[in-house]
Amino acid sequence: MENTNSCNFIGRITKDLDLFVSKDDPAKIRASFNLAVNSTVLDQDGQPFTKVAFPRFTIWGDDAKKIASKFKKGDKVQVQARLETGTYTKGGEKVWTTNLILEDIAPYQVTKARKKA
Numbered sequence: 402m403e404n405t406n407s408c409n410f411i412g413r414i415t416k417d418l419d420l421f422v423s424k425d426d427p428a429k430i431r432a433s434f435n436l437a438v439n440s441t442v443l444d445q446d447g448q449p450f451t452k453v454a455f456p457r458f459t460i461w462g463d464d465a466k467k468i469a470s471k472f473k474k475g476d477k478v479q480v481q482a483r484l485e486t487g488t489y490t491k492g493g494e495k496v497w498t499t500n501l502i503l504e505d506i507a508p509y510q511v512t513k514a515r516k517k518a
Contacts, residue, residue, distance in 0.1 A: 406483045408501065411509050412436035414476045415455060418469040432465035434458055434472075436480065458482055460503035468506060481505040 415435045423429035435455045442452050458480060460468055472478060482501040489496055 404483075407504070408482050408484065409479070410436055410438050410456065410482070411479045412438035412477070414472055414474055414478060416474045418472060420465065420469040429461075430463070430465045431459055431461045432469045433460075436478070456501055458501045458503045464503075468503070472506065477509040478506055479509045 413436065415437050418432045418434045420430065420432050435457045438454045438456060440452050440454065441449050444450055481504045483504055485500045485502050487498045487500065489498070
């Protein structure tokens with residue numbers, strides 16, 4: 402079955418990854434980080450300008466530890482994630498969340514096109 406819940410981003414990690422270990426269950430580990438992601442958009446006059454977004458990604462388990470030790474602030478990476486929604490109650494009100502769950506991460510490398518002979 403085709404997985405249509407997939408998002409891809411290229412950007413720079415904004416700070417060293419946050420690694421959290423549950424006090425109740427040390428086996429529950431997660432890492433979170435933000436990417437600085439640039440987009441070129443047009444202003445009201447049709448002039449292009451760069452807009453920066455900072456999506457936050459989360460990964461769980463042993464992969465969280467591996468990624469937290471491998472990547473650091475400033476690294477340019479390409480990531481693949483899936484969207485996940487959830488809810489919680491705050492002050493008697495239902496709050497909806499949208500989260501990006503990391504599926505894959507790799508250093509971003511630009512390959513130069515070969516010259517035609």
